[in-house]
Amino acid sequence: MKTSSILSSTTPMVGKVFLIGAGPGDPELLTLKAARLIAEADVILVDDLVNREVLKHASPNVRLRYVGKRGGCRSTPQSFINRLMAHEAHKGHQVVRLKGGDALIFGRANEEIDFLHERGVPVELVAGITSAQAAGMALGRSLTDRAHSHGLVLLTGHPQKDGASIDYAALAQQGLTLVFYMGLARSELIQRDLLASGVNSTLPVAIVERASYADARVLRTTLGELSDCALQHAVQSPALLVLGQVAAVQNAHLLQEQNANLFPECESGFALSDAIAGPRLGAKTPSDQRVHFG
Ligand code: SAH
Numbered sequence: 001m002k003t004s005s006i007l008s009s010t011t012p013m014v015g016k017v018f019l020i021g022a023g024p025g026d027p028e029l030l031t032l033k034a035a036r037l038i039a040e041a042d043v044i045l046v047d048d049l050v051n052r053e054v055l056k057h058a059s060p061n062v063r064l065r066y067v068g069k070r071g072g073c074r075s076t077p078q079s080f081i082n083r084l085m086a087h088e089a090h091k092g093h094q095v096v097r098l099k100g101g102d103a104l105i106f107g108r109a110n111e112e113i114d115f116l117h118e119r120g121v122p123v124e125l126v127a128g129i130t131s132a133q134a135a136g137m138a139l140g141r142s143l144t145d146r147a148h149s150h151g152l153v154l155l156t157g158h159p160q161k162d163g164a165s166i167d168y169a170a171l172a173q174q175g176l177t178l179v180f181y182m183g184l185a186r187s188e189l190i191q192r193d194l195l196a197s198g199v200n201s202t203l204p205v206a207i208v209e210r211a212s213y214a215d216a217r218v219l220r221t222t223l224g225e226l227s228d229c230a231l232q233h234a235v236q237s238p239a240l241l242v243l244g245q246v247a248a249v250q251n252a253h254l255l256q257e258q259n260a261n262l263f264p265e266c267e268s269g270f271a272l273s274d275a276i277a278g279p280r281l282g283a284k285t286p287s288d289q290r291v292h293f294g
Helices: 003-010 032-040 052-057 078-090 109-118 131-139 168-173 184-196 223-232 252-265 272-277
Strands: 016-021 043-046 063-066 094-099 123-126 152-156 177-181 204-209 217-222 239-243
Touching: 016 032, 016 078, 016 109, 032 052, 032 094, 032 123, 043 052, 043 078, 078 094, 078 109, 109 123, 131 177, 131 204, 131 239, 168 177, 168 184, 184 223, 184 239, 204 223, 217 223, 223 239
Parallel strands: 016 094, 016 123, 043 063, 043 094, 152 177
Antiparallel strands: 177 239, 204 217, 204 239
């Protein structure tokens, strides 16, 4: 008898947990892979930042469990969520754990992965579009910039459990773009900390509320005005704080000039007319599919 048949007759079939990022809100920002796995799931555990519209991909027979854990509100304990996932997987079910944005960014994913691995449950991770990326879309700007920002730091606005403090000011002063998740309720503290550490009060800040939703709001301000601005405009969660030069008010005139200069900068002999006329996906021969250079 082969080892595989011994196993199948004696070992109960363990299912699998898929830890999936549902994207920042716009249901079209769900990955194709996530949509397929949602459709194939027996059970889906849904966090409250997940736009319910993505569940339209699910089978009518799926069991949905809403396990939101919104800061400050009544929430499902993490230990319950962990046990529920392990329980369902041990029954042989395909379990989807759906989280807002990217499940691997501020989603307590490692706690869940460790818990499941310790109980012999296989876990597969499926990346999603994190809300910081949606904030870039809302700002209409790249969060990195060759002239102004050589990097991007994703930070939590929550205090550290071990009491350690992050030197936000050092990061800001190096010209990095800082994106604070869960920072809205603590915007006054973040502002005070940065100003006290010598960061210029004119540092541009954008508050991006409900990034990627149809009713998203972008409020542009400065570090000195940050908390007043959030208060005055009654910004609601979920919202991100984006600090750095890329958050500055967009100069439409400058942008137009940059676009006008874009093509003359190409030096490779790339013929714009060929690219515009370009090959179609249905072109018959492989050579038809080549992009032509003049
Ligand atoms: N895993 C998520 C982040 C979870 S932490 C992700 O990758 O996006 C929760 C925080 O994410 C919120 O407090 C808020 O700061 C931010 N957030 C999530 N979705 C958002 C959205 N659509 N617009 C703005 N901020 C969002």
